[in-house]
Each structure stands twice: as structure tokens, then as C-alpha cells.
Amino acid sequence: MTNLRIGHGYDVHRLVEGRALILGGVSVPFEKGLLGHSDADVLTHAVMDALLGAAALGDIGMLFPDSDETWRGISSLVLLEQVGCRLRTEGFGIVNLDTTVLAQAPKLSPYRVRMAENIARTLGIDPSCVSVKATTEEGLGFTGEGRGIAAHAVALVERTK
Numbered sequence: 001m002t003n004l005r006i007g008h009g010y011d012v013h014r015l016v017e018g019r020a021l022i023l024g025g026v027s028v029p030f031e032k033g034l035l036g037h038s039d040a041d042v043l044t045h046a047v048m049d050a051l052l053g054a055a056a057l058g059d060i061g062m063l064f065p066d067s068d069e070t071w072r073g074i075s076s077l078v079l080l081e082q083v084g085c086r087l088r089t090e091g092f093g094i095v096n097l098d099t100t101v102l103a104q105a106p107k108l109s110p111y112r113v114r115m116a117e118n119i120a121r122t123l124g125i126d127p128s129c130v131s132v133k134a135t136t137e138e139g140l141g142f143t144g145e146g147r148g149i150a151a152h153a154v155a156l157v158e159r160t161k
């Protein structure tokens with residue numbers, strides 16, 4: 001039997017005025033930001049759910065409920081670090097992560113490498129093991145209309161014990 005396990009994460013946050021736009025721990029200059037209980041880093045949230053899914057350890061709503069004031073305004077990288085620790089404790093190593101951010105604007109290509117580096121550093125893995133991609137949805141749907149940003153993530157993990 002293989003020790004490899006795959007997980008998928010998906011998240012959406014609404015774009016509103018008066019909030020910073022944080023993606024993969026990078027503050028991206030834009031006229032709007034994502035609304036949420038934490039910093040609403042939709043990319044990092046998708047990554048956490050992919051990792052938790054691969055290890056069958058639940059989801060971020062279970063680990064960090066938005067009814068808990070502890071997590072208000074917190075950097076999602078802090079939460080990601082805890083997810084990484086949880087996986088290690090449960091005997092899982094991270095093989096690689098692949099992600100896609102769906103946003104009509106702003107253009108994310110200048111920030112992709114920094115986002116991947118932040119995620120990799122937080123998880124203690126090599127930056128070459130983290131891929132951050134971005135696409136628009138051609139003006140269609142809620143991302144295309146600029147009402148929100150979505151992110152998908154796929155994680156491969158390996159049981160190490």
C-alpha cells in the first residue's frame with residue numbers, strides 16, 4: 001500500500017473596501033481586500049484545507065472556528081504553521097502543493113513567487129515544492145465580476161510513521 005495521500009482545498013472570500021488584500025501572506029496593493037474573521041487569506045486557507053484533507057484531519061472551520069475571538073484578524077500564516085505542526089505530529093510529511101488563485105484583478109503574477117516562498121517557509125519545506133498559479137475567469141461569475149476571490153489547492157503528503 002502506498003504512503004502517499006492527496007488532499008484538496010477550496011475557499012472563497014468576498015472583496016470589500018477598507019480591508020487589506022492578503023494572499024499567501026503577501027500584502028497585495030489593491031483598492032479592495034478580502035472580508036473575513038482572520039486576515040481572510042483565501043490562498044492560505046485553501047492550502048490548509050488541502051493539507052488537512054490529505055491527512056483526513058478535518059478542516060480549518062473545525063480547527064479555527066470563527067466563533068473564537070483568538071483568531072480575529074490573525075495572520076493565516078500563523079494558522080498554517082499550526083496545521084503544519086499538526087500534520088508532522090500525526091506522522092505526515094508534505095511532498096508538494098499546487099494552488100490556483102481565481103481573481104479578475106489585481107494582476108497577481110508579480111507576487112506569485114513571494115506567496116510560494118511564504119507558504120514554504122511557514123511549513124518548513126523547500127520553495128520548489130510549492131506552486132502558486134493565478135488565473136482570471138474571463139469576467140464570468142463572482143470572481144469575474146470582482147465580487148470575490150477564490151482559491152484551489154491540492155496537497156500531496158506522505159505518511160512517515
Ligand code: MG
Nearest residue numbers: 011012042045
Ligand atoms: Mg476562508
